[in-house]
Amino acid sequence: MLTKPMIRLNARGLVLNQTMKARKLTFVVAGVATMTAPCFAQVPDLLNALDAGGRAMGAGGAFYGTGSDTLSGYYNPAGLGYMTQGAVGLAYRNLPKSRTNASDEFSDLRVDSTGRRGNNAISHVGIALPLSENGRRGTIGVSYTIGGYIDDTRRNAGVLVGGNPVNGYFEHLEARSDYFTVSYGKANAAQNFSWGVGLQYVSQKIADRVLLVDSGNNTLLDTNLSETGNGIGLIAGIQLVPKSNPNVSFGLSYRSEIDLNNNSDTKDLYDRIPARLLGSAAYRQDGLRGGRDFIVYGAQIQHFFAGKSSQVFDREAQTTAGLGLEYNYQTSSFRVPLRVGYNIVPGGGDLYGNRNGFGFGFGYRPLDNRFSVDFNFVSPENGGYDMGISLNYRFGK
């Protein structure tokens, strides 16, 4: 049994320890970067860092590493260890898109990208099954998650070859990383430490259509690549609740780099999904509104190690950050989480720029915690907007 107050972030939001004291409601949006749109925005980079569309999306993605739901298999399988009931989860969101005006030498393009709203897709579906009642033997999770996505269309806005304007340039890039994860997490008896491991099978689509015609109407380059490779990676993580401060939770996970196979045509463009180190922290502030409400503050950093250099999917080291909070307003029959956050996603390679976005969202949770629904929105700096819906349902006792 729990002997000390603690927090766990899961699909229902927070599992409250009723001994927590109410605290005064305070909104602090810490670390939200100033939003300024650059004159020339590069291609928004979500090749590795697409938000899977879960609850944390509206909070800048700050809660994934400390969360405990079906998305844990993708972000930090240690979160499965805290799941004492079976659950299914679904996330549905729009995928990002960008339009780019390209200029300058084709060998060293200058791009000016504008984000767009792309097609909607199921970005996550998962199930978590405890191996025993109360999850003492740990929990197995199986999930499908879109972890990276780029859809960029480039058009000629003054592209040169050898200093001469070209007659035509068109390029369409598409990359999509579909992760199929089987994971296992187990918490200790004190429920203040959990570990998890997982196996990830990645289906990686890479497509590049290029048409470059010079001033003499010579077709300099005609590329039509579209290939789906695959690879396998490992993920392991821990979650820790310090005994001295049960309102704090830390998460840490590492996913190995994934070498792609069956991608003979596109391996020069993208052949290795970089390893990811994820660190996350959350802090719960109780005692608001007479003890009924609480706030969870979260921060998360993902560091993607350098991949391979490439003409179109260049991968340098990339560190993303998410900062956010979630205010949980509780009535007698349901709870409404309201969240806000900022997600910092810098460019991770040549021609790629940031996709920082301001997020917000809300949800609905009956007090029996059987199901939850969350709506999240993100307004990226460089245009477009994201909207995600996530559903979770718990079953079992």
Place this chain on the structure above:
Amino acid sequence: MLRFLMAISVMLVAVAAQAAFTLTVTSPTEGGFLGFNNQVKFLITNATEETTVRVTAAGPGGSTVIEQKFTPNVDNKIDGSIALSFNESSPSGAYTVTVEAFDSGFTAPPVVRNVTVDVLKPKILEFNPVSGTAVKGPIVPINVKVLESNLKEWRVKIDGNDIPNNTGTTVDGSGSFQVDWNVTGFLTDGTHTVSISVKDKSDNETTQSVSLRIDRLAPTVSITYPRTDSNIRPRSDFSVIIDITDPNNGLIDFTGVDVIIRFPAGGYLYRVPRVSFQSTGSGTFRWTGRVRKDSIRLPSKFIVDVTVVDRAGNIATQQQVTISTR
């Protein structure tokens, strides 16, 4: 009676005087060659009156008789000639030319010449370099193959001038001869006319003029596309564009452009097929080729290797560009 005898004597003297002229044929000589237009030259001495000269040419095609009258000069000589012409329809071969001379009272013994009539001009069957060729020297061999069974002389001239060792009277077993033209004396490149003339023993002559261009400067080559930084995507169709400049309006033929794709270590991989070759100005050319992904699976890194030789055989400095599709 005496008067009668004197009259007879005068008549005999007169007859004897008429019979005294002699006919000598100076041309053609025995065994000589006749061509299209010939002169039968003769000398008659002691001619006292108008004398008729008859030339009869008898050969494979029949006989031709030409007769003209000549008046002796004050020295009682006739130094004359009669034109004896043949044409292409006249069969060549052995002929007999008979020259006869007679006047009112005397006929000289005919003179007979056995000659060969040749109305076939020498034929220049082959010559190399052909007209329009660019040459670089320093020695330009000029090879000529002729068809002539009665060769008298061949001669090669440059811009109308003789050069050393430019004549001969014989050919080799295949009917060919060669003149080596040393072009080092020409300080500047340019066009020159080579005249090849062949003459047979009948003085039939054939001349062939050849325009040759001395080009001793190698072309320069630039690989316009792709370049090292051209961002060639893997498994793509892409163009290869080569710009060539040959100084002094030099001549480049597309066959002189060879574009090879090699492994980084230099091994042969693929010869880029030509799409077009066009002159883009005076002495400048653009060669365009295309690499199709279905034709060759290129490695991630490869070399485009360009070799250009102009028509004169001047080899441009080889150009290479290393392409990485990563």
